[in-house]
Amino acid sequence: MATNSIVQFVEPGMARVGEQETFLAAGAVGRGDWVMFDITKTGADQVLYVKKATATLAVHVVGVALGAAADGERVDVAISGYVAYARIANAVTTGQPLTISAVDGIADAADATDIVIAGASASGGNSDDEGEVIVHRKF
Numbered sequence: 583m584a585t586n587s588i589v590q591f592v593e594p595g596m597a598r599v600g601e602q603e604t605f606l607a608a609g610a611v612g613r614g615d616w617v618m619f620d621i622t623k624t625g626a627d628q629v630l631y632v633k634k635a636t637a638t639l640a641v642h643v644v645g646v647a648l649g650a651a652a653d654g655e656r657v658d659v660a661i662s663g664y665v666a667y668a669r670i671a672n673a674v675t676t677g678q679p680l681t682i683s684a685v686d687g688i689a690d691a692a693d694a695t696d697i698v699i700a701g702a703s704a705s706g707g708n709s710d711d712e713g714e715v716i717v718h719r720k721f
Contacts, residue, residue: 602648608620613667614712615635615687616668618644635686637682640699644720662717667712671711
């Protein structure tokens, strides 16, 4: 079963503020990767396991991995709130809605036909394709 943590305090400069849940990784997941429920599993395992999000199944995005995990390991995921190091494309601008890019686990700017997963809170990515985002809770 997934566990849930809610940050009860806020300090200036924190790297994450919001809710997180712990899931099991279905394949390797990196820190900052956007992850989704693994709907290839059966029964309740579909919402126990997460994997790197894909553009074709963006509707199943859960949030941003807060650390790296190998297949079968526990991974903490920010399911709502601010994250300072989410993987996003460099072309994203402040306040722009996001969707999953053609590269699994990385978000990019959404257009009118995309499934929106979150809104960017900073001026886009840096040289490592990381940037600040606000994750909108979906479940």
